Amino acid sequence: MSVANVSLLNTAWYLTQVLAAKPSVGLTMTAEEIAAHGFRAWRDTTIAIPTSTWTGPTDHFTLPDTLRLHVPATAQNTHIFGHDDIIIRLIQANRWQRPIYFTSFALHQLGWLRPYLRPEGLVHRLMPVEHPPADTTLLIANLLTNYSSRGYADPTIVLEPPSRWVAQATYAAFFSLAQAESDRARCQDLKARLMAAIPLERIGAPEELVKGLAATCGSSPTPSQ
Numbered sequence: 001m002s003v004a005n006v007s008l009l010n011t012a013w014y015l016t017q018v019l020a021a022k023p024s025v026g027l028t029m030t031a032e033e034i035a036a037h038g039f040r041a042w043r044d045t046t047i048a049i050p051t052s053t054w055t056g057p058t059d060h061f062t063l064p065d066t067l068r069l070h071v072p073a074t075a076q077n078t079h080i081f082g083h084d085d086i087i088i089r090l091i092q093a094n095r096w097q098r099p100i101y102f103t104s105f106a107l108h109q110l111g112w113l114r115p116y117l118r119p120e121g122l123v124h125r126l127m128p129v130e131h132p133p134a135d136t137t138l139l140i141a142n143l144l145t146n147y148s149s150r151g152y153a154d155p156t157i158v159l160e161p162p163s164r165w166v167a168q169a170t171y172a173a174f175f176s177l178a179q180a181e182s183d184r185a186r187c188q189d190l191k192a193r194l195m196a197a198i199p200l201e202r203i204g205a206p207e208e209l210v211k212g213l214a215a216t217c218g219s220s221p222t223p224s225q
Helices: 012-021 031-035 082-094 104-109 111-116 136-146 161-180 184-197 207-215
Strands: 045-050 066-071 101-103 117-119 123-126
Touching: 012 031, 045 082, 066 082, 066 111, 101 104, 104 111, 104 123, 104 161, 111 117, 136 161, 136 184, 161 184, 161 207
Parallel strands: none
Antiparallel strands: 045 066, 101 123, 117 123
């Protein structure tokens, strides 16, 4: 597994380290390209990525021959950021050989890529279709079993800001699950379990999160004890 910080991909020094440490990602750049790395002049562009080498799941959608990524200018309507350029290069070089994930916290920097990402919890996977449907089984497993929420419901434990941010991101992922879950009773039960594991009052939940939860699955359930 290879991990990169999207924000730092805007810097030549970090990009140099990533390329040296992670040759298996298939991305190569010359010293001149790295030195010139940064803002790049750009116009709205559609990039074609063949899907013949896709080996991921296809049980929730029909696999097209080609994924067409629409990439608009992201800076001043005339340029893209350095990290946009690197993500584009990475997707083209990878050609589905390895799965590509983005954390929830990186999404505000990659608005153009959102339509092609499938929420799987605290990460989003690049898929070969636009607006991929959610995998509710995977979301439920991640949010309520695979992720540990130990300590959130214990009032004697002080929660630091990063812990609260992760909890709020977990609830954001639940919205994707609730939207895809057609069984209202099951949705309410899942919400109650999550609210019991991560009480809203413990994480300083913003008003929009509280209101959003109240509007999902019908009326808001009482967390189970």
